[in-house]
Structures are given as structure tokens and as C-alpha cells.
Amino acid sequence: MNAQNTEKIVALNQKPKKEKKSKKDNRPLHEQYDQLPLKERLKAKFLSFYFLQKVVLWIFRMVLMIGISYIVIYPFITKIAGSIMAPEDFLDITVRLIPKHFSLDIYRAVLTEMNFFSALGNTFMLSFSTAILQTLTCCLIGYGFAKFKFRGRNILFLLVMLTMIIPHQTLQHAMYLQFRNFDILGIVKFLNGGGIEFFGWNVKELGEGVKTFFEGIDILPDEIPLWYEIEEEQVALQIKQTGINIANTYAPLIILSITGLAFKNGLYVFLLRQFFRGIPDELEESAYMDGCGTFRTFVQIILPLSIPMMVTVFLFAFCWQWTDDFYITLINTGSAKSSDLLVKLVGKIPESLQITVSSDPSGLYSTSIRNTIALLIIAPLVVLYAFCQNFLVQGIEHSGIAN
Amino acid sequence: MTNDVKINDSAVAAPKRKRKKIVSLDRRKARAGWIFVLPFVIGFVVVYLPLIYQSIQISFSEIWMGNDTYGMNFVGFQNYYDALFTDPDFVQTLLSGLASLAFDIPAILIFSLFMAIMLNQNMAGRAVFRSIFFIPVVLSTGIMESVAAMDNLNSYMDSAEGIDDGSGGSTSDQLVSSMDLQMLFANMKVGTELVTYITSIINNIYGIVNRSGVQMLIFLAGLQSISPAIYESCKIDGATAWETFWKITFPMISPMILVNGVYTVIDSFTTESNSVMVYVQEVYNAGDDEISTAMSWIYFIIVMLLVALIAAIFSAFVFYQRKND
Numbered sequence: 001m002n003a004q005n006t007e008k009i010v011a012l013n014q015k016p017k018k019e020k021k022s023k024k025d026n027r028p029l030h031e032q033y034d035q036l037p038l039k040e041r042l043k044a045k046f047l048s049f050y051f052l053q054k055v056v057l058w059i060f061r062m063v064l065m066i067g068i069s070y071i072v073i074y075p076f077i078t079k080i081a082g083s084i085m086a087p088e089d090f091l092d093i094t095v096r097l098i099p100k101h102f103s104l105d106i107y108r109a110v111l112t113e114m115n116f117f118s119a120l121g122n123t124f125m126l127s128f129s130t131a132i133l134q135t136l137t138c139c140l141i142g143y144g145f146a147k148f149k150f151r152g153r154n155i156l157f158l159l160v161m162l163t164m165i166i167p168h169q170t171l172q173h174a175m176y177l178q179f180r181n182f183d184i185l186g187i188v189k190f191l192n193g194g195g196i197e198f199f200g201w202n203v204k205e206l207g208e209g210v211k212t213f214f215e216g217i218d219i220l221p222d223e224i225p226l227w228y229e230i231e232e233e234q235v236a237l238q239i240k241q242t243g244i245n246i247a248n249t250y251a252p253l254i255i256l257s258i259t260g261l262a263f264k265n266g267l268y269v270f271l272l273r274q275f276f277r278g279i280p281d282e283l284e285e286s287a288y289m290d291g292c293g294t295f296r297t298f299v300q301i302i303l304p305l306s307i308p309m310m311v312t313v314f315l316f317a318f319c320w321q322w323t324d325d326f327y328i329t330l331i332n333t334g335s336a337k338s339s340d341l342l343v344k345l346v347g348k349i350p351e352s353l354q355i356t357v358s359s360d361p362s363g364l365y366s367t368s369i370r371n372t373i374a375l376l377i378i379a380p381l382v383v384l385y386a387f388c389q390n391f392l393v394q395g396i397e398h399s400g401i402a403n
Numbered sequence: 404m405t406n407d408v409k410i411n412d413s414a415v416a417a418p419k420r421k422r423k424k425i426v427s428l429d430r431r432k433a434r435a436g437w438i439f440v441l442p443f444v445i446g447f448v449v450v451y452l453p454l455i456y457q458s459i460q461i462s463f464s465e466i467w468m469g470n471d472t473y474g475m476n477f478v479g480f481q482n483y484y485d486a487l488f489t490d491p492d493f494v495q496t497l498l499s500g501l502a503s504l505a506f507d508i509p510a511i512l513i514f515s516l517f518m519a520i521m522l523n524q525n526m527a528g529r530a531v532f533r534s535i536f537f538i539p540v541v542l543s544t545g546i547m548e549s550v551a552a553m554d555n556l557n558s559y560m561d562s563a564e565g566i567d568d569g570s571g572g573s574t575s576d577q578l579v580s581s582m583d584l585q586m587l588f589a590n591m592k593v594g595t596e597l598v599t600y601i602t603s604i605i606n607n608i609y610g611i612v613n614r615s616g617v618q619m620l621i622f623l624a625g626l627q628s629i630s631p632a633i634y635e636s637c638k639i640d641g642a643t644a645w646e647t648f649w650k651i652t653f654p655m656i657s658p659m660i661l662v663n664g665v666y667t668v669i670d671s672f673t674t675e676s677n678s679v680m681v682y683v684q685e686v687y688n689a690g691d692d693e694i695s696t697a698m699s700w701i702y703f704i705i706v707m708l709l710v711a712l713i714a715a716i717f718s719a720f721v722f723y724q725r726k727n728d
Contacts, residue, residue: 071612144437165710167702173695346550367553374547
């Protein structure tokens with residue numbers, strides 16, 4: 001919009017100058033301009049329609065940008081304001097964004113009474129490991145789709161997109177059952193005497209002899225002990241005939257991450273595929289000429305080039321896992337120490353604030369506590385974002401997505 | 404026939420010596436490609452297909468859970484029937500959800516394209532604005548969405564008078580409402596549909612800004628990849644910025660519009676704050692797992708159809724600069 005107007009004005013401004021030029025002399029325009037008196041020069045510069053238009057456009061753009069930035073930031077401002085208010089400020093109708101009675105009670109209560117830091121550690125472990133795995137897996141998959149032609153590539157890519165289109169809520173009950181009875185193609189079931197099953201039909205139905213034969217196979221232990229204990233008691237994975245119960249561990253999310261099926265991985269694959277497509281083939285060809293294999297080329301040539309995009313994907317994966325509550329409430333429902341995660345703190349009220357909350361009629365104080373917990377949850381993400389946002393833009397800028 | 408046999412013979416005989424020596428580059432690359440996408444293929448077959456199969460199975464049956472085991476009884480289309488005809492609210496939620504998305508999706512697309520063009524220009528503080536606009540992408544997801552949904556503090560701080568003031572508005576409030584956008588547009592006599600559309604967008608601007616982060620990134624990337632030389636030659640030929648936008652920027656960015664259209668549909672249909680998703684989740688939490696699964700399959704089929712429709716419509720208008728495969 002800006003460029004359009006400037007061009008119009010350039011066109012407008014050039015007309016009178018050209019007339020002048022033909023009347024007076026044939027010197028270049030800038031020399032003529034230099035010899036004008038200062039007053040005339042200032043007039044020409046600041047009183048022109050061109051300048052006015054530029055100023056108006058600049059103001060318009062700034063107002064728009066600052067306005068939208070304000071819309072984005074405002075909820076965070078109210079959350080911060082609410083989190084440093086004392087309870088009596090919520091009853092005082094003259095208090096809005098700036099507290100009268102400054103207090104850090106909520107922060108103190110949340111940080112000391114809610115085992116916040118162990119939850120932080122666990123969430124970090126979970127988010128970091130899944131994000132790293134997702135980034136690497138999606139890099140592999142994206143590179144495979146970007147640079148190699150093989151039969152069935154397009155169909156496979158459609159399947160990747162399909163995993164993104166099917167809402168995970170559709171699969172939530174299946175996931176609930178699957179991860180409580182985890183089985184890889186019926187192997188656990190077979191080894192535990194369950195026979196072999198195809199679409200509801202079991203081999204055992206063939207006859208008594210077959211049934212006793214398959215039930216005789218029972219080589220798996222009932223429990224696999226894990227490496228940590230809760231309250232002096234060894235934690236173990238139960239193995240049932242229908243599969244292993246891996247709920248309440250990080251295993252389901254790790255499995256989904258390794259196979260590129262976790263939340264929004266289709267998007268990452270797409271972004272990385274576009275990025276790799278933008279890297280010229282000649283680079284790889286020269287690496288092949290020098291005797292690199294495909295995998296070595298990928299690790300030593302391609303990956304170092306694509307760090308900005310990898311950081312972008314990592315940032316997305318990390319942040320989206322960090323704030324995810326869908327999978328956590330679906331899978332990590334147990335009381336195990338490892339399922340002590342940040343998102344589970346939301347909605348809880350620290351004990352020392354319980355009385356104040358129950359005496360608050362408007363419910364604003366409990367909202368403020370929830371907001372404070374949310375702020376504390378995203379605080380590490382803000383720091384991470386501050387470091388990574390440059391990569392975010394870089395990664396996208398060099399991705400050459402339109403090719 | 405005899406020729407065929409001969410060829411086959413030689414083909415069988417030859418590899419004994421040559422097998423180790425030559426595998427054509429294309430085949431080797433194809434094999435490497437399979438190895439690269441192997442994690443997905445394994446995951447899809449081992450984890451995802453069983454999930455889909457089981458989910459479809461659940462939607463057609465009744466589950467019983469024992470202590471150590473579980474099973475399903477096939478009940479046919481009962482769950483689908485219940486979802487569509489017995490459940491009082493589902494169809495209505497579905498229809499209103501679809502209607503609101505029909506409004507939101509173009510708004511998100513246009514807004515994100517507009518903002519991407521703004522952010523692509525040289526101006527003071529561009530980096531700051533960029534990092535602010537992408538904040539919602541990383542921060543306003545998952546739990547933050549539900550915190551924001553329950554945040555009555557936000558509107559409290561916004562309100563001009565106290566919460567328990569029943570008198571009906573102060574002077575500043577009246578001033579604001581008399582300058583209301585709706586009034587302004589209504590006086591312009593442009594038709595009520597357009598007015599309600601625009602005002603709903605303005606009222607919903609927070610949601611739209613929040614949901615257009617990824618789209619902005621993708622558009623920005625598309626804009627960055629347009630060669631400046633094209634713009635330069637346009638300028639030399641005397642095209643105005645308006646013409647340049649429609650003749651250069653728009654066609655060049657049209658693949659991104661397709662991608663973003665599909666992504667926006669998927670994203671807004673599957674986010675947790677979507678009204679249909681919320682309803683399905685409510686039904687799920689109430690214990691009717693089978694019906695909620697059936698509902699989400701109905702929903703998925705509608706989403707699929709819409710995505711296919713949008714992809715078909717958009718891809719007719721998409722311009723590809725060069726086709727390499």
C-alpha cells in the first residue's frame with residue numbers, strides 16, 4: 001500500500017520538475033536542488049504531499065501494529081497485574097490494572113507449597129526428550145520426502161497429512177485402551193498365551209488342541225520392574241494377556257514421538273520437507289561424488305545447514321508439549337512421581353490461600369491464582385522464546401516454501 | 404514368447420555375477436528414501452493403524468471393562484444413530500460450529516496474509532513486532548487455552564465500572580457504545596450481513612490473532628521466497644503497487660494460500676477450544692465413550708470433505724512458478 005502511494009507521488013513530483021528543467025537549464029536535478037535556498041529546500045522536503053502521505057502511512061501502520069501487539073500482550077498484562085494483587089484489591093472497584101496493595105503471596109504459596117520444582121523438572125525432561133526425538137524423526141521423514149523419489153511417496157505423504165487431519169480426540173479412547181494394553185502387532189499377546197488374532201478372529205477357535213498349544217506359550221513375566229521407586233515400593237510395568245500397561249510412564253509419548261505421530265508432527269514434516277527442497281541438489285551430488293553415503297551426507301552436510309529450521313521445529317515441539325494437557329490427562333493420570341507435571345497444577349489452590357479463596361465472593365482471587373500458576377508455567381518458555389525467536393524467523397525466511 | 408523367455412533367462416543368469424556390482428542410482432536412492440521415511444512407516448503400521456482400527460471398532464460397539472481385560476460387543480450403527488438423533492445438542496453444536504468456522508477461516512487467511520505483508524516491509528521495530536506476533540504460537544496453546552477460557556479477570560480489568568454495579572453503564576461506557584463500530588457501519592448502509600461479519604471479526608480479533616501465527620509464518624516464508632528482481636522489473640515497467648500485488652505477489656503466494664487454507668481448516672477444526680470438540684470432550688467425560696467416538700468420526704468425515712473441497716477449489720487457482728516433479 002505504501003509503495004503504491006510513493007510511486008504515485010514520485011510521478012506527481014516529477015512532472016513540475018521536468019517543466020522547470022526544460023524552461024531553465026540543463027543541469028541535473030540534484031544540482032538544481034542543492035542551489036536552492038534552505039527555506040525552499042525545507043519547504044520542498046516537508047511541505048510536499050509526498051511527505052505528508054509518508055507520515056500518514058507511517059502513523060497508520062504504527063497504530064495498527066502497536067494495536068495488534070497490545071491485543072496479543074494484554075491478557076498477559078492482566079495476568080501479571082492480578083498475580084501481584086492482594087486479596088483486598090479484588091474487592092476494591094477502583095483498582096484495575098495497577099494494584100494498591102502489592103503482594104507476592106500467590107507466588108510464594110505456589111512455589112513453596114505445590115512441589116512446583118519437581119513438576120518443573122519432570123516437565124522439562126518429558127518436553128525436552130520428546131521435542132528432540134520429534135525434531136530428529138521429522139527431519140529424517142521430511143528429508144526422505146524432499147530428496148528421494150520412490151514409489152508410493154505421494155501416498156505416504158498423504159498419510160502423513162492424514163495423521164494431522166484426524167483429530168486426536170477421535171482416537172482418544174483407542175489411545176486410552178491401547179496404552180493400557182500396549183502390544184506390537186499381537187506379539188505380547190502371542191507370547192503370553194493369547195493366541196494370534198486377526199480382526200476379532202482368534203487362531204484358538206480352530207480347536208481344543210490348538211488352544212491348549214497356544215495357551216501353553218507363556219514366557220513373559222507378569223511384571224517388568226522399573227528403575228525407580230515410590231514410597232519404598234518398586235514400580236513395575238504390568239504385563240497382562242492383552243498387553244503391557246505403559247500408561248503413567250513417558251513411554252506412550254516417546255513412542256508417538258519416535259514414529260512421528262505426536263501432536264502436529266505432520267506440520268513439522270511439511271515444514272522440514274519444504275526447507276530441504278530449498279537446498280540445492282548440487283550440494284548432495286558433490287558429497288556423493290566425494291564418496292559420502294546418503295546418511296552421512298544427511299548428517300554432515302544437510303543437518304548443519306538446516307539448524308534454523310530445526311530450532312523452529314524444536315521450539316514448537318517443546319512448547320506444545322510443555323503446555324499440552326490433552327495427552328497428559330489421557331495418559332499420565334497416575335500418582336507416580338514421574339507424572340507430577342506442571343499442567344496438573346492448574347486449577348489447584350495452595351493450602352495457605354484456601355481460606356482467602358473461600359471468603360472471596362467474586363471468584364476473582366482463585367482465577368488470579370490459576371493465572372499465576374499459568375504464568376509460572378510459561379515463564380521458562382518465554383525465556384526460551386526470547387533466545388530462539390531469531391531462529392524462528394530465520395528458519396522460515398530461508399525455507400523457500402513456495403518452490 | 405520365445406523372446407520373452409530368453410530375456411528372462413538372461414535376466415536370471417546375469418545377476419549372479421553382476422548383483423554386487425551395479426544397483427542403479429535411482430534404485431539406490433529410492434531405497435534410501437524408504438529408509439528415511441521408515442520411522443513413519445513403522446509407526447503408522449504398528450501404532451497408528453491399530454489405533455484407527457480400534458477407534459472405528461469402538462464407534463460401532465459397546466465396551467465392557469473388566470479388572471484385567473476388556474472387550475467389545477458389536478452394536479452396528481447404534482452409536483451413530485444416538486449421536487445424530489438421540490443426543491439433543493450434537494447436531495446443533497455441529498451446525499453452529501461449522502457456521503462460525505465458515506466465518507473464521509477466511510478472516511484468518513486474510514488477516515494473516517495482510518500481517519505477513521506488513522511484516523515483510525522495511526520499517527522501524529519490525530523485529531520487535533515479529534516476535535510479539537508469534538508469541539501466541541508458542542504460548543497460547545494447550546493448558547493456556549483453557550486458562551484463558553476461564554479467565555474472568557481479563558474482562559473484569561477491561562470493564563469500565565465495577566462488577567456489581569447494576570446501574571447500567573457510566574458516561575465513558577455510553578460514549579464508547581455510541582461510537583460503536585456497529586452503529587458506524589449500520590449508518591453506511593452496506594447490508595447487515597457484511598456488518599455483522601465485520602463486527603464479529605473485530606469482536607473476535609483476539610481469537611483470530613491468536614490462531615493465525617503459523618499461517619503468518621508460512622505466508623512470510625512464501626513472500627520471502629519471491630525474487631526481488633521480479634518486483635524491480637515490475638517497477639521499471641511502471642506497475643502500481645496494487646497491480647504488483649495482484650499480478651505478482653498473489654499468484655506467487657497462491658500455493659501458500661492453498662497450504663494455509665488446508666492448515667487453517669484442520670487447525671481450527673481440531674483445536675481443543677473448538678465448540679464441537681468441547682462438546683465431544685464433555686460427552687466423553689460424561690462416560691459415553693462410544694457415542695463420543697462416533698461423534699468425532701462423523702465430525703472427521705465432515706472435516707475431510709471440507710478439506711478436500713477447499714483443496715480442490717484452491718488448487719484450481721494455484722499458480723506454480725516451476726514444476727520440478
